[in-house]
Amino acid sequence: MERLVSIIVVFPKAEDAKNIRNILVRSGYRVAAVCTSGAQVLQVADRIGEGIVVCGYKFSDVMYSDLLADLPESFEMLLIASRSVLELCDDRGIVCLELPLKIHDLANTLEMMMGNLLRRKKRKKLQPKVRSEEEIRLIADAKRLLMERNSMTEEEAHRYMQKCSMDSGTNIVETAQMVFALMKY
Template identity: 55%
Template sequence: MADVIVVFPNKDNAINIRNILTRGGCEVIGVCTTGAQVLHYTELLDEGIVVCGYKLADMLYTELREYLPKEFEMLLVASPEKWQGDNMEGVVGLNMPIKVYDLLNTMNMMLQAMDRRRRKRKKERPQRDPKQQKLIKDAKELLMARNNMTEEEAHRYLQKCSMDSGNNIVETAEMVLSIMSE
C-alpha cells in the first residue's frame, strides 16, 4: 500500500485530515506544514500520495508538484477557483469544504490506481539482450545434453539455482557453463 503524507499550513487541519484518513484505513506516515518537510519524507519512500492545500508555508502546490518524484501523486484540497484551470499531471483536486465521504473515496480511488500501476510494472519483465539470451540458451542446451533434460526442465533448473543462490538467471547460466564445460 502507498504511503500518505498530509501537508497543510495549519497543523490542526493537517492532524484532522490525518485522523480521518487513518480511521478510513490509510497509512499516514507524516504530517507536515511545509513543502520542504514533504520533500524530506519523499526521499525516504518509493511512492505515495501527498494530501495538501493550495498554499503551504513555503510554496504553492504547483511548486511542490514540480519537486515531487514522479512516483508520487497529489490530492489537492482547495476551493475550485484555485485549481480548476490547472491540469497538472499527478494532481487530483477535491473541493472545499471537504466531506469525509468524498475524501475517503478519492483516496481509495488513488490508492487502487497506484496499486494497479505497481502490479503492471512488476509484470513487465526486463528485456535481455541477445548475448544474455544466448548464454541462457547455451546453458539449457548443455543441461539437456549432459543430464537428459527437456528444455522446460533445464529452464526450471536454472530458475531454481538462480533463486537458491540469489543470483539472476544470466549469472546462473554463466556458472553452469563454466562448471560443466571443464
C-alpha cells in the same frame, strides 16, 4: 482495515495537516508523515518510494504544482482547496477536492487513487524487464556452455535455465551466473 498505500499529508498549517491525518487514521489509512513544507514531503517520498500526497495548494517553500513536478512518478497528488483555487488549477493528472471537505468524498477519492496506484504497480510488474547487453551476452554464453557440455539444443538449454531459475527463485541472469560458476570446474 488498514490500506496498503502510504499517504503523506502536507498543509502550511501544522494543525490543518494533523486534523486531516487524524481523519485518515480513523478511517484506516496509513499516514506515513505529516508535513508543512514541500522539502519535507520530498524527503519522506524518497524514503517510502510510492504513495499519495494529500495537500493544500501553497506551502512555505513551494506551490503544489512545483511539488508535483518534483515528486517521483510513483506518487499521486490529491489537492484540497477552495473552489476559487481549484478553478485556477490546470494541472492534468491531479485529483482535486473542494473545501469544505466531506469525509465521505475524501475516503472515496482516496480509494479510487489507491486502486489506480495498485493497478499501475501491477502493470509495471508484468512488463518484461529490459536487460543490458552484458546480461543478454551472459545468458547466451551460459546457453552455449550448456549446449557444448551437455549436448543440448539452444531451446533445451534455454528451458533448462528457465526451470533452474524458477526452481531456485532467481532470475535468469543469476541462473546464467550460477551455470558459469558450476561448469567452470
